[in-house]
Amino acid sequence: MEVVNSLAKANQRPKRSFYIAFGHDEEVGGRQGAVRIAALLKERGVRFKFILDEGLPVMEDIFMPGRLATVGVAEKGILTLRLSVNMTGGHSSLPMAESAISVLARAVARLSHTAHPHHFGSGIEVAMLEHLAPVVPLAKCFAISNLWLFGPIVAWTLAQKGETAATIRTTTAVTIMRAGFKANVIPGYAEAIVNHRVHPKDTFEDVIRRNHEIINDARVVISVDEEELLNTPPTPVSSWSSFGFSVISKSVRQVFNSIPVAPGLMVGNTDARHFHDLAHDIYRFTPTIFKPGDSKRFHGPNERITKSNYAQTINFYHHVIKNADHVDGTPESPRADDL
Incomplete structure (x- = not known):
């Protein structure tokens, strides 16, 4: 204005x-x-x-x-998923070996510590580096000009910082967890909200399938959060x-x-x-x-x-x-x- x-x-x-x-x-x-x-x-x-x-x-x-x-x-696209676990609850004085909370916590930890595969090697990321080649030091210029050889090293380097890692892969962020209502009651239900920013090389189906593979627990139900209005593909x-x-x-x-x-x-x-x-x-x-x-x-x-x-x-x-x-x-x- x-x-x-x-x-x-x-x-x-x-x-x-x-x-x-x-x-x-x-x-x-x-x-x-x-x-x-x-x-x-x-x-x-x-x-x-x-x-x-x-x-x-x-x-x-x-x-x-x-x-x-x-x-x-x-x-990137946005995909918000709901992870839910339904199990038998009970009194905290008689804890079970596993509960809805512990099963969900394990699933969330696996998602948080397992990165989705990167997509470096073609498209936007390579075009960006090619635009930079003339202005970076000679060693970096040589690597960018020979990605057929140095591509894995360049991808590893980008993956080391959050600001650059997000440009080459789908990311995962656990943003909400809900379970329990009383200190001495083991809840029978627990849920978490997981927000993915989806790389253009991925589809929603790809991301959901990988989540199932990473969690590897049929007790964890994965569903698209229908209440979330921001879901949109890349x-x-x-x-x-x-x-x-x-x-x-x-x-x-x-x-x-x-x-x-x-x-x-x-x-x-x-x-x-x-x-x-x-x-x-x-x-x-x-x-x-x-x-x-x-x-x-x-x-x-x-x-x-x-x-x-x-x-x-x-x-x-x-x-x-x-x-x-x-x-x-x-x-x-x-x-x-x-x-």
Whole structure:
């Protein structure tokens, strides 16, 4: 809105039309916001050249020394599962060898300590590294250029840090456990909620099947949490050789001193997933600086942005609007069906 106000005050009208969509309920699924906005635009026959939503940041000293801008060309799916165990309860003075709680706890521990297989070796992750090859030290460049040989080592390296491990595999997070109601009663029922962020190379069926294999206990019932409205499969992958990606890349380099820009996988989820009927290419990028340890601030204490980075954020969106008219200095006239 700062950029729009600035352009309006300067009486500057972009050649390429653009829409700004504000959803109010992204954190709870976007059903009343983005979903309805997308449906209305589709009903009106609107089709976009590209869409830009919030997403991956400018990362500093995470994938490489210095800064790197990763633009999300896809995002993981969300699958929320309910694990439930029904067994005979009883009085705490006469405990059984196993209870619903102990069986569930074992299942949860197995899921928490068993990673899903990684998918490094093709697609987004390799494209990201290939974009970085020209700017990393010679040894890393050599490894990236010869993934047929060094692929397992590169995958192992990425798997050692949470921020990078999440980009190459489906992740598992146990978020809720429920059991018991009284200190001296052994409950007959226990349940846990498990949240998976699903890699584009996996399906929901793959994840559920692997969970059964990992838990390996028929007493643990696994079901999709039907009360959870956020369940959605991984999104299609957008192009990183397109007009939209070029606009975003050029804007990043203009604002952040020519730092490298690479495609990436969005490990969280955004409202962008509701707009795939409106554009072939959807990108997820937030022009904020992300340093080691900052992930602990998401939805947590001291979540913040610096004043200087706030100014860079405004400047970035200004450049996106201007560059949509003049990518690489070449004006491109919009078509009626391709805004």
